[in-house]
Amino acid sequence: MFKKASLYHLLVLTAWFAFLFTLLLGGGFKTYLKKGYGIMLAGGLIILLALIINGIRKIREESEHPLTCTTSLGLFLFIIPILLAIAVRPSSLSTSAAASRGINTSLAGDDVNVLDALQSQIASQAAFKNLNLKQLLLLANREPEKIDGLQVSVEGFAYRDKTQPAGSFMLVRFLITCCAADATPLGVEVQSEENCVFPTDTWIRVQGTAMIENGKPVITQSHAVQVQKPSDVYLY
Amino acid sequence: MQQKKKSNSEQIVQRWLIIGGVLLAVVLLNMSASGELPQILVLFKNPRVQVFTIVLVAILLEGLTFLLLGSCLSGIIEVFVPQEFLEKRFPRSRIPAALTGSVMGLCFPVCSCGNIPLTRRLMKKGVPVAGAISYLLAAPLINPITIISTILAFPASKVISLERTGMAFLIASICGIMFSRYDRSLIMQDASSEKDSCHHHDSSSKISRILHHAEDDFFLTGRYFVLGAITASLFQTCIPRTVLGSLSQNSILSILLLGGLGMLFSLCSFADAFVASTFTTFPAAAKLVFMTAGPMIGITLIFLYLGTFRRKFAGRLIFTVAGILFLFALIRSFLGG
Numbered sequence: 001m002f003k004k005a006s007l008y009h010l011l012v013l014t015a016w017f018a019f020l021f022t023l024l025l026g027g028g029f030k031t032y033l034k035k036g037y038g039i040m041l042a043g044g045l046i047i048l049l050a051l052i053i054n055g056i057r058k059i060r061e062e063s064e065h066p067l068t069c070t071t072s073l074g075l076f077l078f079i080i081p082i083l084l085a086i087a088v089r090p091s092s093l094s095t096s097a098a099a100s101r102g103i104n105t106s107l108a109g110d111d112v113n114v115l116d117a118l119q120s121q122i123a124s125q126a127a128f129k130n131l132n133l134k135q136l137l138l139l140a141n142r143e144p145e146k147i148d149g150l151q152v153s154v155e156g157f158a159y160r161d162k163t164q165p166a167g168s169f170m171l172v173r174f175l176i177t178c179c180a181a182d183a184t185p186l187g188v189e190v191q192s193e194e195n196c197v198f199p200t201d202t203w204i205r206v207q208g209t210a211m212i213e214n215g216k217p218v219i220t221q222s223h224a225v226q227v228q229k230p231s232d233v234y235l236y
Numbered sequence: 237m238q239q240k241k242k243s244n245s246e247q248i249v250q251r252w253l254i255i256g257g258v259l260l261a262v263v264l265l266n267m268s269a270s271g272e273l274p275q276i277l278v279l280f281k282n283p284r285v286q287v288f289t290i291v292l293v294a295i296l297l298e299g300l301t302f303l304l305l306g307s308c309l310s311g312i313i314e315v316f317v318p319q320e321f322l323e324k325r326f327p328r329s330r331i332p333a334a335l336t337g338s339v340m341g342l343c344f345p346v347c348s349c350g351n352i353p354l355t356r357r358l359m360k361k362g363v364p365v366a367g368a369i370s371y372l373l374a375a376p377l378i379n380p381i382t383i384i385s386t387i388l389a390f391p392a393s394k395v396i397s398l399e400r401t402g403m404a405f406l407i408a409s410i411c412g413i414m415f416s417r418y419d420r421s422l423i424m425q426d427a428s429s430e431k432d433s434c435h436h437h438d439s440s441s442k443i444s445r446i447l448h449h450a451e452d453d454f455f456l457t458g459r460y461f462v463l464g465a466i467t468a469s470l471f472q473t474c475i476p477r478t479v480l481g482s483l484s485q486n487s488i489l490s491i492l493l494l495g496g497l498g499m500l501f502s503l504c505s506f507a508d509a510f511v512a513s514t515f516t517t518f519p520a521a522a523k524l525v526f527m528t529a530g531p532m533i534g535i536t537l538i539f540l541y542l543g544t545f546r547r548k549f550a551g552r553l554i555f556t557v558a559g560i561l562f563l564f565a566l567i568r569s570f571l572g573g
Contacts, residue, residue, distance in 0.1 A: 009451060029297065032294035041301060043301065048304065054451070075455075077462045078458060078459065080466075081465075084293075085293050087280055088286060090286045090289045092290070093287060094287075096286075097287045101476070101478070102478040104514055176507075177507035177510045178504050179298045180294035181501070181507075182507035182510065184514055
């Protein structure tokens, strides 16, 4: 039994099935992939299940022959990422990744539907307009006159490096297209009369007045409060 | 002769595994004796280790699903599509075959990792080498999803999507024609073992045979994909994108730089356009190379090519694509951007 390659194939397939199932069920896949890709993962699970069922049947039919070292190593390679994910338990991309990838303070885009939805959002709400960083940067790029003087409420994590002047920090959030590998950090400078009291990586909601300075949006903070990390940490 | 080679390499692998195992045991015993073993847990909290893990698992979650899908499609073709069908229907002359393969992605869009087992199967089923190779290179780029995502990523310059598609079409067709004279035995690895396993399962149901082939293809290509994903994640974690800006002014250097980066980062063809759009200081030619190099000869694909095809052929394919891509980028740069 233990000299059958199909047994070890089955173990690898089962390990990946369990891993994918756990990520899908608990929503943990959103740390790695775009929210809508859950359907794709579900498809992968179905294929894995079919392979597992077929694999159980194959074990009875296959003849025994010893596994080579190379084959064993190849199979172990499949397990390494699962073991790493369990051991490391990553939460989400943080300031370290933001610093390495470079924070974008402008965003081009001409998705007319998004801009139209933004117009009605800005027109309908009172006081501070609830915008995410993507919406803010998109609007600042396409219609900067609408941003200037607008009262906004934006959420992100705090980021500060040595090049920033006292009394300012960056509010950052990652934008992904498919998965965390392509994640691009978006950021807006927040100016405050007081020094930033929030440690780096803390999730905060900033309320203030948006302005355009040197072609880029800046928020003059009137109020900032720590918030819980959202379940959807990325923007899409 | 091949058996002797295999047993020699098997012995080398065994030797290195034993040496590695002994070294690891010595290190762990030493750390345990000095009370430093719990510090391994602290290492897991290191931001770079966290980023590496997230990027690795992200690439695998996305890619393995497409690899499973590609393997299943490969199994379906093996069981349901008779060899005579493809031999009769697919153009046999090298230029029409290459051109047909280049546009097949419009009908059969599969991610770059998923179409490796599919290409292998198509070649075994009688699709000419020219058609199979051009499909392999073009399918990740010449498909509706990639074309639309490129248009969305560059709203101010919609022509860049046309340029990307055109470049991919030309490179894939040229490579298909160039490699058309290769015999399948000089391209594919382990053709004979596949025949034996097919015969063994002739009596099983069709679904069982499809799944059998899918499993074989998945494990054959999957381990190289994992290796490639580990390498791409390492580069993504260790190479900061922020240093690139200072090197963007020289057109040749910027082409080489973004081309190399595209290969090392191995982003999927739907997403790399959005990443390329953030390199605002780079010329268009360099961004085109970034968006084309990754889906054709990214590091993940290099591992897959080396594991699927004979090493000599894989090496020649990779260098040919890189060379033609660089040439086209230079021409584009000369024409303005």
